[in-house]
Amino acid sequence: MNKLRTTIDMKPQATTTTLPLTSYQKFIIFILAITQFSVILDFMVMSPLGDMLMKSMDLQPRQFGIAVSAYAFSAGVSGLLTAGFADKFDLKKLLLFFYTGFVIATFFCGMAHTYPLLVTARIITGLFGGVIGSISMAIITDLFAPEQRGRVLGFVQMGFGASQVLGIPISLHIANLWGWQAPFLMVAALGAIIAACILFFMQSITGHLAIQRDRSAFRHLLHTVSQKQYRIGFTATALLSIGGFMMMPFSSAFAINNLGINTTQLEQLFMVAGIASLVIMPFIGRLSDKMDKFTIFTIASVWMMIMVVIYTNLSITPLWQVMILNVLMMMGIMSRMIPSTALATSLPEIQDRGAFMSINSSLQQIAGGVAAVVGGMIVTQQSKAHPLEHYNTLGWVVCGVTLLCIFMVYRVSVLVKQKAAARQQM
Template identity: 50%
Template structure:
């Protein structure tokens, strides 16, 4: 299969893509199906999402086991969660200047290899300090992977297909709940909390092998005008100088707040506040994950069909309502918790999928790597701050009860309202195709 060295799809001046099996140019953009290679690439990117997201998400349900095992306080556990985010943010900023100078496939494999080494260290950690160090190393590599995935996705898929492909990528998140979290919790209960990290490493090695063999080089951006002309520092400054991209960065940071504030203490809240037995946690994640797996592609299709904004605003409204209910739950039956959890995740994904599809069209091709690296860095840094703030807002009582959790919900609701305003500003004046409204500053 020949290398694809055409102009990346989805740009204002893009030529028809040379991806094998591409749909003829006469096909209306809104009707373009995925080519066989696009389906393969989307599947591989979703596989990466599954592995990386599971590594981060597993900290939440394992928190109820890790904290007593390592004698960690709520603040220390919040630090362990945020350490990944802070190191990932720093790594994103450090790589932003040269992210567009290499074949994205090679860059992806390098950082994925480092991520697996960090995860292996987590699986061998025996103290708070060693776990903290392991999470820092994992974040340095894992935090960059998401930005590379987004850059590859924007290179291979035109704007009219991005809602659907973002839905598929979020399916990797859902699959981590359907398959990864229940199995990880089973391994942790059968052996100990280290076992899930070892399993992630083994699965990640298989994923890396498939990507190495099946994914073509992603290097079309190397031929774009201006690529490699400036130093890494200047390329970074050029990316952050664009006002519309600054708005996109702020939007991403706000959208991140919700998950990072709610997730670290979700398992402790469900067990000690809502009164759900620990052995029922896999059922909650399983049902929520299955529903998310079903709804994510539907949300992506809806965003492509009716537009990103209506879907995004509906997601904001659902998120606000369900977060208010969720954070105020007292002792409740399992079915009610699952219902609230499912609807809340549908709302969150109805925000994230159209937002990601919109953000993919903001940067020019020669700035995609840098833009996504910075965007991912700010996402992780904002998430780290959110985790630390949540760790200082809530207090764990002697009986394990999570106190002041509703205050976390108020912060999430406020960030959602501001994000809705920023999203409206971001799409104002944007062409229908999703391309940048103005050329980036040089």
């Protein structure tokens, strides 16, 4: 391990050559990627299971919105409170502690048979799961040289795409066979294997402990929040998350009860959306490097608003049309993420970047929780057999939030351009 860290430290400026990855580094990448896959799947699967859960527990949309937001709120708060403290401990022990807690809480989600128990289990799952992403980033920083991190992040972020393309359709399939609890038990079983691999095969990660920091993590977070330009970025992130997440928890219930899609077709619908994301995201990423990022964001936002209005006003519709319209709507939703994220990461100074990203990530979770609660207050359903009501109203609210978001991202874009111009003059 010391030899690995010495090799990394001796070559921090070799940016023109590609450092090969050792077998141990490849193992770490795999562990972090599969960990990311399980955490994202646990969070994302609530949306496609929405109709099944609501009917099984006889829940109103408002109650289901609270169940979804419980994870998001606790994950956001947990990530915010623990941001920066990862540097104080052995990262292996920290990852093992929080991931074990996540696995146990996910198991209890699968065992919950009442609404209060489910909400409690989701809160505990969020408390542990919300920290894992920041610990993974700290591990990557500690074990990989700067010229390796792009490749590493690319592999680790594949967990998101894999959860969409493989995880959600498989989860829906086993839920249709054995009930809505089965996907959570599947994630818990997978997580138990991952935790065992972390325990027995991952080495201690303590290189960061040798670096002394004068400012406490809490003071650094307060300093970051006090910066006006950063607060503009945080507001833009919150609005982006609210607009993107408000409809998501009720998407499966809307597809089944309003569009006439059955549970088998729902698996196909989510798989097509996941494959589309794998195709669209890299294309938008390349486009964002060539064009003005705010221009791309604005075009994508306007496109999303048009498709949201069309989609939320649909009634019984053939599956192939639903798939096309859903993909077109997802194009707008996803195409906003890359340019806005690129702008946000360009906003903080290098010494504030870690704290900024920790706060930004936590705000995404919290804003998603707010969106789920508000969405549940707007959408209603008379009974299990009736279609959702006011889902189109939710679409108009999303459009209003998106307009505000365009304005805030414009302000972020102006700040980023001013910062770039100031650097050129130096």
